[in-house]
Amino acid sequence: MKLFLNTLLLIAVTSLYSQNTIKGTVIDADTKQGLALVNIYLTDIEKGTYTNEQGFFSIENLPSGTYNIVVSIIGYGTKSLDVTIPIKDNISISLSPSAIEMEDIIISTPFHKLQSDNVMKVERKTIKDLKSSGSVTLADGITNIAGVESITTGLGIGKPVIRGLSSNRVLVYTQGVRLENQQFGAEHGLGISNSGIESVEVIKGPASLLYGSDALGGILYLNPERFANSNSSSGDLSATYYSNTQGFSTNAGYKSSVNNFKFLFRGNLTEHSDYNTKSYRVTNTRFREQDFKAGIGYQNNAFKTDFRYNVNNSKLGIPEEIGEQSKNKTPLLPFQNITNHVFSSKTSMFFNGSKLDVNLGYIYNDRKEFEEHHDHDEDEHEDEEHEDEEHEDEHEEDEILEAALHMKLKTFNYDVKYSLPKLGKFETIVGIQGMNQINSNYGEEQLIPDATTNDFGILATSHIHFEKVDIQLGARYDNRNIDVLNGINRTFNSYNGAFGIKKSITQNITARINLATGFRAPNLSELTSDGTHEGTNRYEIGNNDLKSEQNFQTDIALEFKNEHFEVFANGFYNNINNYIFLSPDGNIIDNTPVYLYLQSDAKLYGGEFGLHLHPHPLDWLHFESSFETVTGKQKNDDYLPLIPANSISNIIRVEFDNDWIKKGYAFAKLKSTFKQNNISAFETNTQGYNLLSAGIGGSFSVFNNELSIALSGNNLTNKSYINHLSRLKPDGIFNMGRNINLELTYNL
Incomplete structure (x- = not known):
């Protein structure tokens, strides 16, 4: 190397x-x-x-x-x-x-094509679009993308689900590097703010060819905001109010580019009280998030580089039962205090027709979890001796001790790719990727042991262009070693490949077929857990004999598009060998049910289907409808847990632009979620429900600058409902009721 x-x-x-x-x-x-x-x-x-x-x-x-x-x-x-x-x-x-909406470049795939030129189907949404639809958090916003849902613990904690797969089966990329933040935990969220993120891309299906282990189920790729164009600068201020939680979010950013240098920075503060339902507030769903992002770059005619930094601190209440009814924003016990640092550098060197890309990342995740008999004073340090100290909040005084669970995860990763000179119809990329990760414990309790993980992968992929057909293929080898302090040492190897074809059947009809394998090595929790996981109320016991998960997925996508009508149909079949899952064994330890990690072959199948109508001459009018379905089963035909219910969405949107309002829009959306009775042996089913949303917005000129206003409302009928992927479902706790968002953004 x-x-x-x-x-x-x-x-x-x-x-x-x-x-x-x-x-x-x-x-x-x-x-x-x-x-x-x-x-x-x-x-x-x-x-x-x-x-x-x-x-x-x-x-x-x-x-x-x-x-x-x-x-x-x-x-x-x-x-x-x-x-x-x-x-x-x-x-x-x-x-x-x-009248067809403007296309954007897809960054998550290696050749950076427009979606219409891409062999692999990738969903893309801008953060602006997700926020204008009424989303409160990033995890909430991604559920507006077809085939994507979120496992939630209240409002502040959510993790992505792509076609029924989640946790370590879905890899998250931010600032061009893989995000590592103890995502094995069911109640561990993204730890990323939507502030300073320009768009979200989703690869639905095995992406091990491009990203290695943990990309078995797909990729959530978060594109940071771009630097300013050459010799220009801009700034903005924004504030958002959320009626349901009486919460707020403030945001400020500035960026500039002078000659060969460019820089940007952005800060964000968000606070929410407990969310409200039609009948009660859900105790301790309150949270506070602080986020800061900065970047600096340099570019000349044959070289460019940029360095970015993001620090995110989140103080997240962990709801357990309906109790205190208040609008306070300081979390009660138990709660998480998580600080996530992401350092990344992205360098490109241009040769005569070829290019070398070197992406480096360092992620430092500091996770503290506090329980009822522990204090949450952030000024305490784990090295200090235990002492009694009074801490007053609005309702009680606690003894200040230390975090019950305190883990630090330090991850260095690298991604080096060389784009060979184009050879006729061939574009080819070769590369190496790797990761060194160290997990350390500092709290009085230990869920997973101290350990070191090392990854190494090598890949090659080509895109072949013909007049009406595009082909993409590639192969990859990966090695992962997990070395645990107590003597366990496991090594996992895997070969994977992908083949895809895009063909223009007619001028308006495009077909895509993608075949891909993926793999996921067992994570540290699955191999070595031996303790109570307080956030999930389980005593988890790992299994050192677990094998790697290996899957093969077939994707077929058909798309018809003309100037005023679009229709699509995406279907998939995903076969997974050695699928790892948790199952109760009927025993109780420390008054907590015991769960074991087991394996079985599994299969998932389903797809997304929809249409978009914008009829001539009413090009300002849009009607969109989409249906999503996924079924997951074990080899014995038992259903897999945490599979989202089928749903259908219908949206009517109008767009307008005149002398006094620019980029104007208004929409109404009805999302119908069906019953979910296809459940695993230890799950509860959920009933169907309908949620009505609406919004309006636009931009005005104020003091020769642009002021954007967005007003949106979700669950306008204040429906009491429970989403199947809510971790509060077993206790019968409802999801959030009616919420109105008002956002103001002023561009300087």
Whole structure:
């Protein structure tokens, strides 16, 4: 590996290129007039600009080679084209008017294509869209993406579920690096704020080829906000009020780009009291979150790098039963106090037609959990001797001791990929990825032992372009070693591959077929747990003899699209060998039921189906309908736990833009969730329900700057219901009742 990197770095030093510039004009295909404020973005180089009033643009300091340019603006079809640099003449790009929504680049797949050019089907939503639909948290917002749900513990804790798979079977990427934060726990949330995140991408299915172990079920890829375009700057302030929890969220950010340097920063503070239902407030669902993100970057004609940092501190109440009814925002016991640091660097070196990407990450997760007989004074340190000290809150005084459970997880990961020069119709990427992870205990209780985990993987993947067919294929080898302090040492190996084909059957019909294998090595909790997991009220016993999970999934996607009508059908069948699950054995230890980790083959199948109608000449009117279904079974036909219920969503949305309001919209949504009677042996079933949502928003000019207003409401009928993936379901505790969000954003 060291020789490989040194060789490439030597090439970078000895390859000197002159500075190149692209100039051109973007015009309307019908009127031939220049278009202003069109976004011009080089996807490989991650550099862009906007056209001026005449439609002219210029981008400087570019490396030699062939690169992809994406040209986009609302109201026109997005265009993707390749240009070879250096180029002497100005280029002219024509865009055709279109009611189809503007396309964006998919970052989570290796070749950074538009979704229409992608072999793999990837769902993408902007954070702005998720928030305008009324979502309160990031975990809440992702449930608006087809095929994605969330396992929740109240409002503040949620973890993604992709087509029935969750926890360590779904890998989360943030700032371009894999997020590691003890995600094995059922009550362990994302630990990531939606502040400073531009968009969310979801790969539904095995992604081990691209990301290794733990990507067996899919990827949740969080794209950070972009730096400012060259020689520009911007800032914004926002505030959101939530009626149900009497909560608030404040946000401020600034970014600037001068010559070759760029930087940004963003801060966020969020507080919520216990959420309200039609009948009661759910005690201790309150939480407080503080988040800060910063980034600095440098770019010249043949090299670019950026460094980002995110610190997130969350103080999360753990609900147990309906008790105190208050609107206080300070969590009661028990609660979690979690600090998550994410350091990442992303570097690209451009050669003549090829590119080397080096992504490095360091994640420091500090998790403290406090119980009834422990204090939660954050000024206490684990090294101090126990002493009696009074702590007053509105209802009680507790003795200050220390966190019952205190774990620190330190993870270093690396991802090095080399994009070979294009060879005819072939684009090829080779790479290595790896991770070193250390888990340490500092609390008086221990759920999982001190241990070190090391990963190493090597991969190769190619994209082959034909006139009406695109093919993507690849292979990968992975090795994972888990070394536990008490002497357990396990090594897991796996070979995986993927093959996909996208074919344009007609001008309007596209078909995709993807076949992929994936794997997941047992995590530290599954192998070694031996203790009470307070947050889940289980005494968990690990199994050192567990094997790796291995799966094979078939995905078929059909899509019809014309200027005013779209329809899609996505189906999948996922066969998993050695599926790991928890099962009670009937024993009791420390007044807590004992659960064992077992294995059995399993299968999941289902899909998403929907349509989008925006009829001519009413291009401002949109009607969307989608249906989601997934079934999960063990080999003996027993149902798997935590499988989301089938649901159907219907949305009517209107868009408007005039002299006094810009980017205006209004919507109404009805989501119908069906009964879930297909349950595992130790689950309870749930009834069906309907939730009505609505919202309106737009932008105004205030003091020559843009002020955006968004008003939205969820569960407008104040329905009492229980989601099947709520961890409060066994106690019959309802999900959140009616909630109205009001968000104001002022761009400086």
